[in-house]
Each structure stands twice: as structure tokens, then as C-alpha cells.
Amino acid sequence: MEKTVEQSTPRYGRRFALLGLLFAAAFLLSFALGRYSVPPGTTLRILWMKALEGLHFGAFQPLPRQTWTDTEAAVVLNIRLPRILCAILVGAALSAAGASYQGMFRNPMVSPDLMGASTGAGFGAALAILLGAGYWGITLTAFCFGLAAVALAYLVSRFSRLNATLALVLAGVMISSLFSACTSFVKLVADTQDQLPAITYWLMGSLSSVKAEDMAFAAIPILLGLTTLVLLRWRVNLLTVSEAEARSLGLRSGRLRLAVILAATLVTSASVSVSGMIGWVGLVIPHFCRMLFGYDYRRLIPASILMGGTFLLLVDDLARVVTSSEIPLGILTSFVGAPVFLWLILQGGADRER
Amino acid sequence: MSVEVRNVSFSYGGADVLRDVSFRAGPGDLMAVLGPNGAGKSTLFGCLLGYLRPHAGQVCLGGRDVQTLSGAAIAREIAYIPQSAPVTYNYTVLDTVLMGVTHQIGIFSAPKQEHTDKAMAALESLGIAHLAGRGVMKISGGERQLTLLARALVQDAGVLLMDEPTSSLDYGNSFRVMRRIQRLGEQGYTVIFSTHEPNQAFRYANRVLALSDGGVLADGRPNDVLTGALLSKLYGVGVAVRGVQVKQAEYRMSIPWDEEEQP
Numbered sequence: 023m024e025k026t027v028e029q030s031t032p033r034y035g036r037r038f039a040l041l042g043l044l045f046a047a048a049f050l051l052s053f054a055l056g057r058y059s060v061p062p063g064t065t066l067r068i069l070w071m072k073a074l075e076g077l078h079f080g081a082f083q084p085l086p087r088q089t090w091t092d093t094e095a096a097v098v099l100n101i102r103l104p105r106i107l108c109a110i111l112v113g114a115a116l117s118a119a120g121a122s123y124q125g126m127f128r129n130p131m132v133s134p135d136l137m138g139a140s141t142g143a144g145f146g147a148a149l150a151i152l153l154g155a156g157y158w159g160i161t162l163t164a165f166c167f168g169l170a171a172v173a174l175a176y177l178v179s180r181f182s183r184l185n186a187t188l189a190l191v192l193a194g195v196m197i198s199s200l201f202s203a204c205t206s207f208v209k210l211v212a213d214t215q216d217q218l219p220a221i222t223y224w225l226m227g228s229l230s231s232v233k234a235e236d237m238a239f240a241a242i243p244i245l246l247g248l249t250t251l252v253l254l255r256w257r258v259n260l261l262t263v264s265e266a267e268a269r270s271l272g273l274r275s276g277r278l279r280l281a282v283i284l285a286a287t288l289v290t291s292a293s294v295s296v297s298g299m300i301g302w303v304g305l306v307i308p309h310f311c312r313m314l315f316g317y318d319y320r321r322l323i324p325a326s327i328l329m330g331g332t333f334l335l336l337v338d339d340l341a342r343v344v345t346s347s348e349i350p351l352g353i354l355t356s357f358v359g360a361p362v363f364l365w366l367i368l369q370g371g372a373d374r375e376r
Numbered sequence: 377m378s379v380e381v382r383n384v385s386f387s388y389g390g391a392d393v394l395r396d397v398s399f400r401a402g403p404g405d406l407m408a409v410l411g412p413n414g415a416g417k418s419t420l421f422g423c424l425l426g427y428l429r430p431h432a433g434q435v436c437l438g439g440r441d442v443q444t445l446s447g448a449a450i451a452r453e454i455a456y457i458p459q460s461a462p463v464t465y466n467y468t469v470l471d472t473v474l475m476g477v478t479h480q481i482g483i484f485s486a487p488k489q490e491h492t493d494k495a496m497a498a499l500e501s502l503g504i505a506h507l508a509g510r511g512v513m514k515i516s517g518g519e520r521q522l523t524l525l526a527r528a529l530v531q532d533a534g535v536l537l538m539d540e541p542t543s544s545l546d547y548g549n550s551f552r553v554m555r556r557i558q559r560l561g562e563q564g565y566t567v568i569f570s571t572h573e574p575n576q577a578f579r580y581a582n583r584v585l586a587l588s589d590g591g592v593l594a595d596g597r598p599n600d601v602l603t604g605a606l607l608s609k610l611y612g613v614g615v616a617v618r619g620v621q622v623k624q625a626e627y628r629m630s631i632p633w634d635e636e637e638q639p
Contacts, residue, residue, distance in 0.1 A: 128464040256486035260475060262465050267458050270425055271531065272451025272479030317467045317511075320486050 034321055037314050041325065045332045052106045052339050058097050064090045068098045104234040106335060107241075112229070112297045113307075113334025115244045115289035117326040118251050120304025121311065122286050125319060126261045126279060127187060134304040137194035137283065139290035141201040142171025144299055148208040148221045157231075160224070161239065161295045168291025171197050176283060186265060186276070190283075227298035227352025229338055240296040247289035248327060254281060255323040300352050302359030303334055309366055377534035377566060378402040379424060379454070383433035386419050386590075393419045394430070395590045401568060401583070403534065406561035408577035408598070409570040411587035412611055417570045420587070424537060424568075426450045437535065448479035454535040455528035460521060460544045466511035469504070469523050470495055476530030491530075498526040502556055518549030522556060529560075536560065538569035542576070554580045574607055574615075578628040586610055599628055 053065040060068075068090055119134035127136065135141065146167025150160040175197040179189035205225070212218045251258070260273050261282065268275040293300070311325040334351075337358060341349050379401045386394040394416045401407050409417055422428035423435050426442040435442045437453040445453070455476070473495040474487045481487065487495075499505040502522045512520055521541060528536055541557060542550035558580045561567045571577065577584045577598045584602060586594040588610055594601040607615035607630055614633045619626045 125465070130464070253484045257478075257483065259467070259471070260478060262467075263475065264458065264461065266425075266427075267456065269427055269447065270451065270454070270456035270458075270537075271475060272448040274447055316471075317465045318471050 032316070034315055038321075038325070038328075041314075041328050041332070045328055048332050048335050048339075049106065049110075052109075052335055053098060053102050055339050055343050056097070056102065058093075060090075060094050060098055064094055065098050068095050069103075072099055072103075100234060104237045105229050105232045105338070108229055108232045108237050108296060109335040109338040110331035111237075111241060111244050112293040112300065113303055114327040114331040115248060115293045116300065116304040116334075117307035117311075117330025118248055118323055119286035119290050121308035121319070121322050121326040122251055122258055122282050123304075124308055125258050126282055127191060128262055130309065131305070133301070134286055134290045135198070135294075135299075135301075137175045137190065137287065138171035138197040138201060139168045139287050140294050140299055141198045141205070143168035143291050143294035144225055145171075145201040145205045145208070147224050147295070147298070148205045148212075151217055151220050151224065152208050152212050161236065164295035165243075165291050167201075168294055169287060171201055172283065172287040172291075176280075186279070190279075223350065224298050225352075226350035227300040227355075228341070228348065228350045229297050230341075230348050232296060236296045240292045243288045243292035247285040247287075247292075250281065250285035251289075251323055252327075254278070254285075255319045258282060258319040258323070259317075298350075298352060300334070300355055302355045302363075303330055306359045306363055306366075307333055309363075377438060377453075378436075379535055379566060379568070380436040380439075381420075381424070381433070382436070384420075384423055384430040384435060385432040386416075386423060386428060386430050388419075393590050394423070396433070397587075397590070397592055398433075399585055399592065399595055401535075401566050403564045403566055404561060405566050405568075405583050406558060406581045407566075407568045407583040407585055408581035409568060409585045409587060410572075410574060410577055410602075410610065411570075411593075415587040416590040417587060418539070419590075421456075421537060421539060421570070425454060425456055451479040451531060451533065453533050454537055455531040455533040457521075457524045457528050457536065457538040457541060459539045459541075460517055463512055463520075466513040468508065469499065469510055469512060469515065469519075469526075470508040472512055472523050473498060473526045473530055476527040479531070495526070495530050498529040499523075501529070502526050516549060517545050518553050521545065521549075521553050525553075525556065525560075534564075535566040535568070538567070540571060541569050542571070574602060574630040577602060578630070602628070602630070604630070 050062060050065070053060065054062055116134055120132070123132045123134055123136055124130050143164040147160050147164040150163035155163065175190065175193040178193040178197070179186065182189035182193070184192070209218060209221055212221055257278055260268050260271065261275060261279060265275050307330045308322065308326050311322055311329055315321040315325040334355070337354050338351055341351050341354050381397055381399050384394055384397045385392065397420065409420070411417055419428060423430050424442070426435070426445060429443055437445065437450065442450060470492070474491060476495070477487050477491045480491070496505060496508060499508055502525060504519055504522050504526070507515055507519060507523070512523060515523070538557070542553055545553060554576065557567060557569065561582070581598055584594070584596065584598045585592060586601070586606065593610060594606055602617065604615045604617045607617070611632070614635070616631050616633060618629055618631065620629055
């Protein structure tokens with residue numbers, strides 16, 4: 023008996039290893055792309071030096087001899103590294119949040135912005151631009167409005183007498199549409215010379231203006247949220263069964279749901295506040311992960327993080343390389359995401375294997 | 377291991393749903409809960425599982441009031457097998473069964489090898505170990521019901537509560553599932569299942585609780601209490617009960633009829 027089970031269980035370990043290799047390759051490739059070329063060996067040496075410095079090993083052992091120019095170091099560390107890390111973090115965050123939401127709402131068509139995190143953040147950014155706020159003002163306002171939108175939807179659902187999941191969906195959709203109406207209004211009254219284009223461009227999503235400080239700002243909530251999701255990952259499975267069932271298994275699903283919403287909102291709002299609206303990643307990546315790694319969230323969450331990070335990194339590379347005036351990332355992910363999703367529908371989704 | 381319901385009453389917005397319900401069930405009891413739609417079966421189950429608080433009376437699991445127990449403590453006493461419902465995600469049978477260990481592990485942990493072994497043993501005992509790696513969407517309704525039964529066994533609770541365990545199963549699968557349930561009763565589980573089919577009470581149960589309008593109309597051995605008159609009163613249609621001889625054993629059967637029927 024044991025044997026038949028093992029035979030029918032796909033080799034997940036090997037798939038994870040392959041995905042890890044792909045990730046590493048994409049990571050290195052991304053440093054090599056761009057108008058100013060830095061040899062891969064030099065890139066690695068610069069990163070190694072930076073890592074040693076960062077970990078304060080430099081004090082105890084001599085740093086490697088500088089064999090690169092200062093310009094090369096500046097390009098690698100100040101321009102490419104923040105953007106690459108940001109793409110990885112945003113991709114990982116959106117797909118892990120999407121995977122969690124899809125489980126929680128028992129619906130594979132749900133994306134992480136269902137509860138209004140993205141539209142809330144979008145409105146926050148638009149408002150900040152309208153009020154003439156600087157770069158930091160925009161990022162912070164976007165983040166706060168993303169959190170506020172979800173908090174509002176959650177509170178409404180708590181006071182509803184409907185079934186908890188249904189109330190969350192309805193409240194989320196309503197809050198979302200309220201915030202997108204607000205965004206439209208802001209666009210209407212915005213100065214068409216410079217504010218309106220700025221808002222529109224922001225909403226399309228892009229990593230082209232990411233700075234090292236952005237990275238630091240977004241990394242904290244994203245890593246916090248992702249850690250929570252990774253720790254809770256087996257429990258997320260239990261949100262996919264009905265509340266009565268979960269309860270009979272001894273689970274307080276209300277608390278778990280709140281923890282997952284909190285974590286997912288934290289990562290989504292932080293992502294949107296630095297990158298703008300990037301659709302599709304949170305919807306499509308979890309589907310691919312299910313095809314390769316099955317439905318168990320023990321594998322699905324780590325796989326989504328790894329695959330989402332790799333995917334957005336590669337799409338962002340495409341955005342950087344294809345044209346001299348960058349295509350916004352939000353448009354590219356949809357260009358890539360929609361056909362892929364259609365193909366998935368034709369394939370019959372993730373259930374084809376078993 | 378035992379369930380004790382003492383004078384439980386429950387009402388929704390002024391309307392009584394349960395009125396002064398009392399019964400006790402223990403190991404070896406295989407109790408069918410019969411009653412027309414709206415008789416209060418679901419409400420009774422909600423009270424047994426502790427998520428509805430009776431307005432009067434109490435429900436005790438293993439001698440302790442269910443309202444004072446934590447979710448995990450309730451899960452240790454009583455396992456619930458819901459009516460078959462469509463599933464959204466194609467989890468494997470083994471993954472589904474493993475969900476039964478929820479109350480035995482910490483919030484940040486996942487099932488370990490010992491839990492997997494236990495889940496495999498439960499599947500083996502129900503004769504579906506070969507399905508462990510299959511997706512729950514790709515197996516039959518009967519097999520899915522057995523999967524949920526295995527999950528309940530992994531839960532290590534002495535009481536199994538089932539809501540219409542055969543509601544969407546075909547004739548053969550109904551029989552196979554009910555036979556498994558019957559064997560669990562023989563093994564010493566306390567089994568309580570709701571059904572709309574009096575013949576299931578005759579065939580599989582050793583005890584029947586007939587609910588009508590929120591009150592207990594009868595409680596006893598099916599052959600003793602399920603008379604044509606009682607079933608008529610319960611469902612509001614004519615019912616004849618007859619004995620049928622099969623392989624030297626006599627089984628009772630109920631057949632509904634109405635006055636307008638011509639012979």
C-alpha cells in the first residue's frame with residue numbers, strides 16, 4: 023500500500039530544486055541586463071563584497087580587493103539591486119497573498135486585491151499626487167489607504183449577519199468599487215498637464231523609479247506578512263472547508279481568517295505602494311503552482327513565493343529591455359498573464375493530472 | 377465517549393425549534409435521527425457540536441458541558457461528518473484525512489509522519505488506502521464519504537455525528553457506506569446519523585430518535601418503536617411496516633401510501 027502512494031506522489035523535491043535554480047538564474051541574468059554592461063563575474067564580486075560588509079565581516083577579515091570601477095559598483099548596488107529585489111518581493115508577495123485568498127474564499131478566481139487593498143492604495147496614491155505630495159508622501163499614503171480599505175471591508179463583514187465568507191466578498195467588492203470611483207473622481211479634478219499623467223502612470227504599475235529606500239520601506243511589511251503566511255501555511259488548508267466543518271475539527275476559523283487577511287493585506291498594500299497596480303501575478307502564479315506542487319498549502323505557499331518572485335523579475339527584465347521607453351509592468355503582466363490564463367482554461371486547469 | 381442531552385430547548389426568534397429534548401447515547405449505540413424537514417435535526421446537531429447554545433438544558437460530552445469546552449476539546453470528543461458538498465479544490469484523499477489532526481497539533485505546525493501513518497491506517501480500515509494519492513474530485517461520492525469518515529476517525533473522537541451520510545449516493549454506495557458505519561458502531565464508537573429514510577433505521581441502526589416539531593416523539597429500538605402509526609404521524613402520510621425474510625433474518629421495511637391510490 024505504502025508503495026502505491028509513493029509512486030503516485032510526484033517528486034515535489036526535485037521540482038522545488040528546479041524552481042530554485044530558475045530563480046537563481048533569473049537573479050543573475052537580471053544584473054547583466056541593461057544599457058551599462060557589467061560582467062557577471064564583477065557583479066558577483068561586488069555583491070559578495072556588499073554582503074560581507076553588510077554582515078560586518080569586513081571588520082574581521084580583509085574585504086576582497088576592489089577589481090571594479092566605482093561606476094560599476096554604483097550601477098549594481100544602487101540601480102539594479104534595489105529594483106531586482108523589489109521585483110522579487112512584489113512578485114512573491116502578490117502570489118502568496120493571492121494563493122491565500124483563493125483558499126480562504128474557496129474560489130480559484132480570486133486575486134489579492136479582492137478586498138480592496140489595491141484600489142485603496144491606488145486611491146491613496148492618486149490623492150497624494152493631487153495634493154502635491156512628494157515621492158514618500160505618495161508611497162506612505164498608498165500603503166495606509168490600502169490597509170484602511172481592507173480594514174473597512176473587514177469591519178463591515180463583522181457586523182453583517184451573512185455567512186462570514188460571503189460577507190467578506192461582498193463588502194470587499196463594494197469597498198473596492200467605492201475606492202475606484204474615488205480614484206476616478208480624483209482623476210477628473212486633477213490637473214491634466216502633469217497630475218493626471220502622473221496618476222495614470224502610477225496606476226499602471228512600474229518599478230522603474232524604485233530606489234534603495236523604497237526597498238527598505240516595502241521589505242519590512244512584506245517580509246512580516248510572508249513569514250506569517252509561511253508559518254500558518256498548513257492551517258490555510260483548513261480555510262478551504264466550510265466553517266461548520268472547520269469548527270468541528272477544532273479550529274477557530276475566525277481568528278485564522280483574520281490572521282491571513284492581515285498578512286495578505288500587509289504584503290499587498292506594501293507591494294502596491296512601491297510598484298503601483300500589478301495585476302495577474304496574484305491570480306495566475308498560484309494556479310501554476312497548483313499544477314506543479316498540488317493543493318497542499320505546505321508546498322503551495324513556498325512555491326508561490328519562489329515562482330511569483332521569479333516571474334515578476336523576468337517580466338520586469340522584459341519591461342527594462344524591450345523598448346527604450348519602458349512599458350509599464352502592469353500592462354506587461356496582463357499581456358503575459360491573460361494568454362497564459364486562457365491556455366490554462368483550455369487545459370482544464372490544474373486538475374488534469376489527478 | 378458518551379453524549380448526554382438534558383432537557384434541551386432552543387428557539388430562533390421566539391419560535392421553538394427544540395422543546396425539552398433529552399436522550400443519552402454511549403459506545404455501541406448506532407442511533408438514527410428521523411424526522412420531517414424542519415423537525416429540528418440540524419439545530420440538535422448544532423447543539424451537540426457546541427455551536428448553538430441551548431436556551432434551556434445542557435449537552436454533555438464525556439460528562440462535561442459542551443458549552444464550557446474549547447473547540448479542540450470538543451473535537452477530541454465528537455467528530456462531525458457533513459453532508460456531501462461540492463469541493464472547490466482537488467486535495468488528495470490523504471491531505472483531506474490529515475485535516476482531522478488539526479486539534480492535535482500547534483498552530484504553526486503541520487502533520488508529521490506519525491499523523492500520516494495514522495491517516496493511512498484509518499484509510500486502510502475503511503478499505504480505501506489505495507485512494508490515498510488520488511484527488512477528492514476524481515473519486516466517487518461513496519469514496520468521498522468514506523474519506524470524510526476516515527478524517528473523523530483520525531480525529532480520535534469517540535462520537536461520530538453524521539448529517540445524512542448517504543444523501544447523494546447511489547443504492548450500492550449507500551449500502552457500502554452504511555455497512556462501514558455499522559461496523560464502526562460494533563467497534564464501540566457512538567454513532568449518531570440523521571436520515572430521511574426509515575428503512576435505513578431498520579436496516580442499520582440499533583436505536584432511533586424520532587423528532588417531531590422539536591420534541592422527541594420516540595426513542596428506542598427501531599423494531600420496537602417505528603410502527604406504521606408512528607411513521608404516519610411523523611411524516612403525515614400513510615405508512616405500512618412489514619417484515620421481510622432475507623437469509624434467515626427478518627428485516628422490517630416501511631412503505632408509504634396514500635388514500636387516493638387504487639389497488
